[in-house]
Amino acid sequence: MSAREIVEEPCVLRQQHQHDDRHCRCYKGGADRTLLDNIEPVSLQKETYYSRVTNEYTKQRQVRAASRPIKKGFQVLRQETLASGKLYRDPDFPPNDYSINFSGITRRTYEWKRPLEMVQNPQFFIDGATRFDIQQGELGDCWLLAAVSNLTLHPHLFHVVVPRDQGFTHLYAGIFHFKFWQYGRWQEVVIDDLLPTHNGRLVFMHSRNSSEFWCALLEKAYAKLYGGYEALRGGNINESMVDLTGGVVELIDLRSPASNLFPRLLKACRRGSLIGCAIESDHLGVRPESIMSNGLIVRHAYSITRVTAISLATAPKLKGEAHLVRLHNPWGNETEWKGSWSDKSPEWNAVPPGERQRLGLTFNDDGEFWMSYQDFLKNFTTVEICDVNPDFCDEENGNGGGVPEDVERGWKVTMYEGAWVANHTAGGCRNYINTFARNPQYTIELMDPDEEDDDDFCTVIVSLMQKNVRQLKRYGVDYVPIGFTLYKLPPGRQPGMKLDVDFFRYNASCAKVPYFLNTREVTTRFRMPAGHYVIIPSTFEPEMTGEFLLRVFTEIRQ
Structure with missing residues (x-):
């Protein structure tokens, strides 16, 4: 009896908007300006041009x-x-x-x-x-x-x-x-x-x-x-956070947040992560250039500077504990949140003096403000957490001034450099089964189960980054949609051997990115059983070329 060909859910393409507020009315001293959306639909013409320019750029370099x-x-x-x-x-x-x-x-x-x-x-x-x-x-x-x-x-x-x-x-x-x-x-x-x-x-x-x-x-x-x-x-803020830390950024869609997101944000703050957030332009039916009536700005990057839970004094409406998020608008002016827990809002009257002192509470027109976690989820659409590479401080600056002892670190990082080359290693995603096997393939081994869990699953973060694209903006080149797919090696398969098209026809993937995105970097966290896996990084369509860096973060016991 012949093997049955696997029918997989197709890979999904999603356009990612850039944060570009160079024409916001709120900039002091600036004229009336308009937010622009620089993302264009990917086309074959652009792919060909991208290939030509990147190849020429690489030669010149x-x-x-x-x-x-x-x-x-x-x-x-x-x-x-x-x-x-x-x-x-x-x-x-x-x-x-x-x-x-x-x-x-x-x-x-x-x-x-x-x-x-x-x-x-x-x-x-x-x-x-x-x-x-x-x-x-x-x-x-x-x-x-x-x-x-x-x-x-x-x-x-x-x-x-x-x-x-x-x-x-x-x-x-x-x-x-x-x-x-x-x-x-x-x-x-x-x-x-x-x-x-x-x-x-x-x-x-x-x-x-x-x-x-x-x-x-x-x-x-x-x-x-x-x-x-x-x-x-x-x-996108994920680019700059990585350039400033060497860390890895995880994108979280707030339109379907996990129930444990608030504790995760608390933990990210404790371990010294950088956190940013934004509101997509199609959210709440507002135009991209709008400053909403509540003081928030669409398609604009905010930084999250603190996440906390505070005790409340006895009050008619506020009792027990409040979950709060502190944000900073890089404009650094009075354009701030106007709702509950904003500067001088009545909710602060229920906060005991000791808590106010612990928070270092001040109210100025400086772009920084507090929101309740519930209002944060209602208004913002994405949050990005940059976990700092554990090798960050030791590599270039001695000990980088010393990493505080309370910053948790427990990641092993493995990096692979590669390229998608037309007619050779640019096979496109699994939707293009006849060329998919051309893509570069990297074998990893997961062997260190998470200590706090009773099962044999491991945490792994996979990050794929396009190289040297922003330098090509002068030629009209932009990021192409990228992603990756993971396959578990079956028993008897030797790690390191290249998988062929028949393997992909008759074996289902065990994990992949939710979307192929036209951003510099896509990152996804997985929980996987111990074993050997093959990671296939690819562009969405075949023959889209460029260089990439693949990083694999595996959690290790402290």
Whole structure:
């Protein structure tokens, strides 16, 4: 009797919107502006163009890497600049319109100035770095600012990205450096301190105090990393959270939340995770450019800065315990939630003084506000939790200033680099069974059951990331839909042997992503029995090409 071919549920494609608020009416000093949706339907024409551009980009990158001299680090460049008696000028990111706009054509004239030309006493930090320093400028990069805002809550992480060994006093030479995680490695980005201004004011991200410059310089370094300020226009907070930590982000759909989500958010805060959230534009029937009557903004990245349960005093309507979420709007102004538990709302009268003191409760027009967990679920549609890579601090910065003992860490991380190559390894998803076996295949072994459970299941997080796409925005290239599928190796199958098309015809997958998404990274958590598995990373359709990084996180006993 012949084997019966497996009929699987088809893989599902879903479009992911970017957070792009560069035209929001609420920006101080900005004209009436409109939120834009930059996601286009995927087409064969775009796939072909993407393949051509990425292949050419890879060749150019290899030629440049082979021909250029070894790059000097920040310390060497600063010493050379000090010896020259001149201030540093970055030859790779010059102060011109091409560094702002891909076309080199701008609507206004920008004047690039150093902080010393703008204020009498510039400082890198004033009383340290806090989320309240951050002010968004005219660039639609709230997805970056929300992550930076969250990062300031974790000094041991923040000062890996923003090193302390720089400023405007001792050894000042007009040169600064920052570090960003890029596809498995920490990359140093060196810049000069020439910043774009208009009418004497900083145009993009800046600090609330005009004499503080860490915000503006961090954004400039991030813009250089991706090829210009315009490359930062529109994105998802999961990108920036990963670039700032090397962690892995899990996307949670709040329209069907798990019953244990609140305890999970509490645990994420305790273990030092970064958390962001957003409201999709199709939610509640509002337009993308709208600021809702309750003060919340659609398609805008917020950071979650605290999750807590508080005790309440005896009150007619409020008794026992309240579950609360504190959020921060990177605009840093009065655009805040107006409902229950908002600034100065009557609900706070039921909170005992001791609890108010524990929360450090203040009410200012600074973009930060509280909501009840129930209202949070009713209004927000997605939350993204970035669990920090356990190797984060040890890899690049000694011990990164020391990881606090109360931050739980228990992940083993394995990374694989690969590529989808047309007519070779770009087979598309399982819907395209005849070409699916072409895709790269990676064997993993799960062998360490979770300690707290009585069963033999293991927790594994699989994360698939497209490489070097944001750098190609100047060519009109965007993220293609990606995902992955897992198969359990049957007894007798040797791990490491490539599976052929017949295997996939007659064997069902044991897990896969809920959707193929056109984002840089897709991540899913699974509970699996111990054993050997094969992970198949793929694009949604065949012949869509590009490089990728696959990371597999397995929980280990402490």
